[in-house]
Amino acid sequence: MDLNTVVEMRDARSRDMWRPGDAWLGGGTYLFSEPQPHIRRLVDLSRMGWEPVRLTAAGDLEIAATCTIAELSRFAQGADWAAAPLFEQCCRAFLASWKIWNMATVGGNLCNGLPAGPMISLTAGLDGVCELQSQSGSKRQVPVADFVVGAGVKVLEPGELLRSITVPTRALARRTAFRQASLYGLGRSGALLVGTRDPIDGELALTVTASTVRPIQFRFPLPPNAAALHEALEYGIRPDEFYDDIHGLPEWRRHMTFRFAEEIRRELLQEDGR
Template identity: 70%
Template sequence: MDLNTVTDVRDARLREPWRPGDAWLGGGTYLFSEPQPHLRRLRDLSRMGWEPLTRRPDGSLEIAATCTIAQLSRHARTLDEAAAPLFEQCCRAFLASFKIWNMATVGGNLCNGLPAGPMISLTAALDGSCLLQAQDGSLRRVDVVDFITGAGRKDLAEGELLRSVTLPGRALRRRTAFRQASLYGLGRSGALVTGTLDPLDGSTAVTITAATVRPYRFWFPLPPERDQLRRAIVSAVADDGWFDDIHGLPAWRRHMGLRLAEEVRRELATSHGSEEGAR
C-alpha cells in the first residue's frame, strides 16, 4: 500500500531530531499493510549494520531488532541447545507469505504489540529482555513480558527505538513445549502457549500469548500440578485480559488457553519424570 502522506524517507544513521509524524522503518510489512495517515517521515533502519544474531561469551543470544524471520529461522537450525525447536515453531506460527518471511523483522513484530505476535511468544518464553535506545542515546532494559503492556501497546517512549532482544544462555538450554490453536486451518493464532523446563533444577514456566492481550508468564520452582497451574492462570488473567476480536471470542480463548497450558504442563512433567527416572 502506498503511504501518500509520507513526504520523506531518511537514513536512521543521520540521527536527526525526532519530530511528530516520524516512524522507524524496519521490514515495513506492517507499515505498508494499511493506511498510516499520521505519518510524514520514515526513519530507515536498513543501513544500521546491526549483526542479525550474536552469541555472547556468557552464552546468551542477542537478536537485533532488524533481524528478519528468515534469518532467525536459518540460525535456529544451527543451534544445538534444547530450546532450538521453539524458534522454528514460533517462526512458522506466522503462516506468512514468502515476502513477509524475508522482510518482517523480530523488532517490528514486538513493537506492533499484537497479541498473536509469535516473536513475542518466543522471546517471552525464553526470558528475553529488550534493549531500548532513547533519542538522547541513553539505554534501558525491560523484560519482554513487561515491554508488551496490552493489545498493540508497549513500554516505548516517543522516538525510542528497540535495538535488540537478548535471550540468556540458561534459557536456551531448557526443554520446551509448544501448542497453538486457531479458528481456521491457516488463520491467525487464537491461543499460543509455550512452556520451558530447566533440567538443572526442574523449574518450569508456562507462557500464554495470543489468547491474552499481553504475555502472561507463570513460573514454578518445580513442575506444577494441574490445579496449581490452573489456579495461577485464573487468578492472574482477569476477564478483560482475554483478547476479543474476529479471530476468537474471549470465552473460547480462555478455554483454549487453559487447555493448551495443561497440555504443555503434562508434556514437560513427563519429560522431567523421564529424566529423573534415568538418574
C-alpha cells in the same frame, strides 16, 4: 499499500531531531499493510549494519531488531540448544509467505505489540530482554514480558528505538513445549502458549500469548499438579485480559488456554511421572 502522507525518508544513521509524525522503518511489512495517516516521515534502519543474530561471549543470544524471520530461522536450525525447536515453531506461526519471511523483522513484530505476534511469544517465553535506546543515546533494558502491556500498547517512549533482544544462555538450555490454535487453517493465532523446564532447578515456566492482550507468565519452582496450574491461571488472568476480536471470542481463547496449559504441564513433567 502506498503511504501517501509520507513526505520524507531519512537514513537512521544521520543525526536529526525526532518529531511528531516520524516512524522507524525496519521491514515495513506492517507499515505498508494498512493506512498510516499519522506518519509524515520514515526513518530507515536498513543501513545500520547490525549483525542480525549472534551468540555473545557469555553464550547469550543477541537478536538485532532488524533481524528478519528468515535469518532467525536459518540461524536456529543449525543450533544444538535444547530450546532450538521453539524458534522454528514460532517462526512458522506467522503462516506468512516467503516474501514476508524475508522482509518482516523480529523487532517490528515486537513493536507492533499484537497479541498474536509470534516473536513476542518466542522471546517472552525464553526470558528475552529488550534493549531500548532513546533519542539522547541512553539505554534501558526491559523484559519482553513487560514490553507489551496491552493489545498494540508498548512501553516505548516517543522516538525510542528497540535495538535488540537478548535471550540468556540458560533459557536456551531449557526444554520447551509449544501449543498454538487458530479458528481456521491459515488464520491468526487465537492462543499460543510456550512452556519451558529448567534443566538445573526444574522450574516450570508457562507463557500465555495470543489469547491474552499481553504476555502473561507463570513460574512454578516446584512441579505443579493439575489443580495448582488451574488455580494459577484462574487467578493470574483477569477475564478482561482475554482478547476479543474476529479471530476468537474470549470464552474460546480462555478454554484453549486452560487446555493447552495442562497439555504443556503433562509434556514437560512426563519424566517425573506426574
